Amino acid sequence: MSSQISAAPAQNSSPVDWWKYLLLAVILLVVLPLALDIFRLNLIGKYLTYAFVAIGLVLCWGCGGILSLGQGVFFGLGGYCMAMFLKLEASNPEATAIQSTPGIPDFMDWNQLTELPWFWQPFHSLSFTLLAVIAVPVIFAFIIGVAMFTRRVGGVYFAIITQAIAAILTILIIGQQGYTGGVNGITDLRTFVGWDIRTESAQYLLYFVNVALLFACLFAALYIKRCKLGRLLVAMREKEDRVRFSGYNVASFKIFVFCIGAAFAAIGGAMFTLQVGFMSPSFVGIVPSIEMVIFCAVGGRLSLLGAVYGTLLVNLAKTSFSESFPELWLFAMGALFIGVVLAFPDGLAGLYQTYIQPWFKHFINREKVGLTPPAPIPEKTTTPAKEPVASSLSSSLEESRNVPA
Amino acid sequence: MSQLNQKTSDKDFVLSVEGLTVSFDGFKAVDDLSLYVEEQEIRVIIGPNGAGKTTVLDLICGRTKATEGSIKFKKKELTRLKEHQIVHAGVGRKFQTPSIYEDLSVFENLEISYPRGRNVWGALTFKRDQQVQDKILEIAEMVFLTDKLHDQADLLSHGQKQWLEIGMLLIQDPELLMLDEPVAGMSVAERKQTAELLQSITKQRSVLVIEHDMQFVEDIADRVTVLHQGKVLSEGSMQRVKNDPKVIEVYLGH
Structure with a gap:
């Protein structure tokens, strides 16, 4: 058939269909902002923050075969770091004058704390916060990765452990109410360096910043997927031993991609906090983590763009469906997941293909x-x-x- | 005994295995085994099922950790190294069933095995330059896969998959090549081609082969080691081994 003896690239290296990215950009940056009011657009912005997680999952799970059921942990850590900064700004002494200890977040005052805990102190600084949004989840992912992958824990065991970590972190956040805001989370966030994030204009701007960051992550993921590391991930998914005996330290690649997934999720979490105005343990635990895997699966776990569309569609369905049948939604979600896995394992992207x-x-x-x-x-x-x-x-x-x- | 071993390992052996023992819950799969492979030698390991042949290869390449004994490769102790470090030292291993990446093309399979960009940063910045492409073409030609270069690897026949894996090892350019039943499941024509392939690629390196096909063994072996119950039963040229009464009794049969 192809008797051509050129070293031309094969499937994974076929040219990128840039028009597809352009199409997504047009939809997100032109069509939706023009078609929707700010309330709906803000909702879309919120959904898109989950897409960051889904993109990370395409790399970890789709390419590398590492199924993490605890991505909510990294989403939450990123979100909490941002929320702590915003909360401190909202809790200036003037605004909290009625508290018994003015100048500390309100939930701390309710929990009889009289001074700001040490780990809250650095979050007065914007630059520290921006660093921490990425660094805290990535370091956490790195520790989990080193502990799991160098011991060759993989597959379903890894999935279960990440799920357990998500559960533990939720319990920890809820239990340490005085330090974390407990089950309500960190609420009543107002300004970002003096700029009111609750106004319409701020929400428009945050939406566009969010889309820009999403595209930055998309392109970073696209680069990783298409360079040799991306092919190595596929190779590891199929024949881990062969990769190992071709001279690669398999664990280091798994740790790397897991950390990348965590970094993407963290950016999503921080943008969530900014756009929605609060962060709570309900975005950290098992259910949101599994939901994020479902977004990725519905979109097509091998397709970066599919993950974005999948996230949007599932969330739109969730919003409209749960408005009318709130108690049925979780069942519908479960059915959707089973349906996707059984009937079209490559999701929307697979159907498109x-x-x-x-x-x-x-x-x-x-x-x-x-x-x-x-x-x-x-x-x-x-x-x-x-x-x-x-x-x-x-x-x-x-x-x-x-x-x- | 240990002094004697010390002396022998000073000779120019590429691989010297001494007193190697591995025990799984008390069962000694390999029992005080010693084996020396010279430079550019083709050594074939034969033996009945369960003799510990594959375990020996697993031990050398680090897949299984030895309970006792030493494995020296070019004077480097392998028993303490990790798998990928052993590969970097120059040992390549082919598995019994073809172990290739079926979702990738033949080209990409070979590219991944190309010994460059083996850490995270290297893999991120790896460039498919002329040198890489030339090497891949050269290897593809050696393993008869030139016209399959851009096919998905799972579309290859069983024999071609075996060749591809051999190619993936060759591109690493190992000094010691270990092949576990390279012709298993191959047609007669493919066997002949593989024997020729092995003859041509072993000119610059030492090879350790496990094989059951006696005709094939005779075709390629410089020396043969017969394993039985984790121990060396007999060693020498094929002619000698074939006529060894112990070997005839436990393995070659009547």
Whole structure:
């Protein structure tokens, strides 16, 4: 077939479909802001903060096969770091004059604390906070990663342990009410360096900042996925031993990608706090962590863009569905997850690859053939003809390979 | 005894295994085994099922940790190194069942095995330059996969997968190549091709092969080691081993 003896790149290195990223950018930056009022747009902004987590999961889980059921931990840590800064700013002595100890956050006062705990002190500084938003979750992920991956804990055991960590952290936050705000979380956040984040204009700006950061993370993830490290992750997912005996320290790569996932989640968490105006343990625990995995699975765990669309769609469904049938939502979510895993394991991106893309290609090819009839026909026809066959075998791997981003 | 071993390991052996023992819950899979491989030698290990052949390879490449004994590769003690460090020292291992990355293309399989960019930073900044491409083309030609270079690896036949894995080892350019049943499941034609391949690639390196196919063993072996119950039963040229009454009794049979 391809007797070409060039060292041309193969599947994973096929050119990026930049138009898809452009399309997403147009939707997020032009269409939605024009079509939606600020309340709805703010909701979209909130959903997009989960997309950061989903992108990290594409790298960890989709590429590397490391299923973490505790990404809420990193989302929460990032969010809490930001919330602590905002809370300190909101708790200046004038605003808290009625408290028995003015100048400390209100929940501390309610819990009979009389001075700011030591670990809250550095969060007076903006630069420390911005650093901590990333550094705290990444260091935590690094510790978990070193402890797990160098001992070769993987697969379902790793998933269970991360889930346990999410549960432990939730319990810790709720239990240490005086230091963390307990089950209510850190609420009543007002200004970010003197700038009121509750106004409409602030929410618009934060939405755009959020989208910009999302694209930064998308491109970083795209780079990682397409460089040799991305192919190594796939190789590790398939034959970890082979990678090890090809001279790689497998644990170091797993730790790296796990930390990257944590960093993305943390940025999402911080943006969540800024846009929604509070942070609570309900975004740290097991349920939100699993929900984030579902967003990623629905979008297609091998597709970065799929993860973004999956997050948006599931959350839109959640909002509209839970408005009418609140108690049914969790069941619907579970059913959705089972359905995705059983029926279309590559999610929306897989469906796109299987059904829409071949049709697209066919359409484009026909145009091309019309212009330059003889040459390209034999070569071109092989590709689209093969794809539906492969996918009808429902070989998930077969499909996933073609997912470009 | 240990003094004697000390002396022998001073000779120019690429690999000297001495007093190697591994016990799994009291069962000694490999029992006080000593084995010396010279430079550019093709050594074949044969023996009945459960003789400990694969375990010996596992021990050398660090997959299993030895209970006792030493494995010296070019005077470097391997028993204390991690798997990837052993690879860096120059030992390559092929597994019994073809162990390749089926989701990646043949090209990418070989590229991952190319010995550069083996840490996180290196992998992030790895460039597919001319040198890499040339080497991959060269290896692909050696293992008869030039026209499959851009095919998905899971589309290869069983024999081609075995070749691909051999290619993945060759691109690492190891000084000691360990192959676990390289021709298992191959057609007669493929076996012949593989034997030729092994003859050509072993010119610059030492090879340790586990194999059951006696014809194939005769074709390639410089020397043969027969293992039985974790111990060396016999060692020498194929001719000698074949006529050793102990070997005939436990392995070659009637």
